[in-house]
Amino acid sequence: MLAASSVLAVNVLDASSLLSAFGALGIAVVLFAETGLLVGFFLPGDSLLFTAGLLCVSGTHSGPHLVLWQVILAALAGALAGAQVGYLIGRRGGRALLARNRRKALTKGVARAEELLEQYGHGKAIVLARFIPVVRTVLNPMAGVLEVPQRVFTLWQVVGGTIWAVGVVLAGYALGSSVPNIDKYLLPIIGLVVIVSVIPIALELLRARKANRNGGGDA
Numbered sequence: 001m002l003a004a005s006s007v008l009a010v011n012v013l014d015a016s017s018l019l020s021a022f023g024a025l026g027i028a029v030v031l032f033a034e035t036g037l038l039v040g041f042f043l044p045g046d047s048l049l050f051t052a053g054l055l056c057v058s059g060t061h062s063g064p065h066l067v068l069w070q071v072i073l074a075a076l077a078g079a080l081a082g083a084q085v086g087y088l089i090g091r092r093g094g095r096a097l098l099a100r101n102r103r104k105a106l107t108k109g110v111a112r113a114e115e116l117l118e119q120y121g122h123g124k125a126i127v128l129a130r131f132i133p134v135v136r137t138v139l140n141p142m143a144g145v146l147e148v149p150q151r152v153f154t155l156w157q158v159v160g161g162t163i164w165a166v167g168v169v170l171a172g173y174a175l176g177s178s179v180p181n182i183d184k185y186l187l188p189i190i191g192l193v194v195i196v197s198v199i200p201i202a203l204e205l206l207r208a209r210k211a212n213r214n215g216g217g218d219a
Contacts (some may be wrong), residue, residue, distance in 0.1 A: 031078030053172020090144020127160035
């Protein structure tokens with residue numbers, strides 16, 4: 001009963017809460033949902049990876065102590081499997097699924113994903129999308145909808161997913177290893193990571209608003 005109540009009390013938007021409840025397994029599940037299922041666009045992928053890296057440092061007591069190699073394996077499993085599933089969903093009717101979507105964040109993410117694919121080409125767009133919240137959720141099914149060759153998609157999603165997942169975890173681990181008593185700063189650091197991860201979305205909104213204004217002026 002106690003374990004069940006703890007699970008029910010988990011805040012899925014809070015990286016520390018997720019890691020305390022599920023440990024490394026939670027990382028795999030969250031990243032799979034965020035990168036493979038459109039319903040996971042709101043999940044905290046960046047802050048989850050960074051916080052997990054911090055909690056791998058010995059002496060950190062503001063959460064569960066995690067094992068670095070387990071965190072990295074879980075992150076890779078969730079990120080890579082999720083992206084591949086998202087691509088397959090796109091190949092098997094993703095356009096209809098995206099058309100039924102009414103969430104503004106996802107709609108803008110779809111538009112940006114298409115723009116990235118057109119502007120940068122398949123490989124670079126797939127890698128870059130990993131670092132942009134929401135876009136990394138929708139680009140995978142969009143790649144399937146647009147019939148990006150499966151070998152090309154798989155190669156570049158593995159490259160991008162590995163750089164993103166391992167890189168963010170190691171960044172958290174490196175900071176935790178270099179800053180004494182990192183516990184005292186854990187919450188502000190997580191807050192900063194959340195803010196930084198939201199910056200790309202804010203920039204996209206500003207870019208879209210500016211484009212709309214320019215389009216209105218031309219009309």
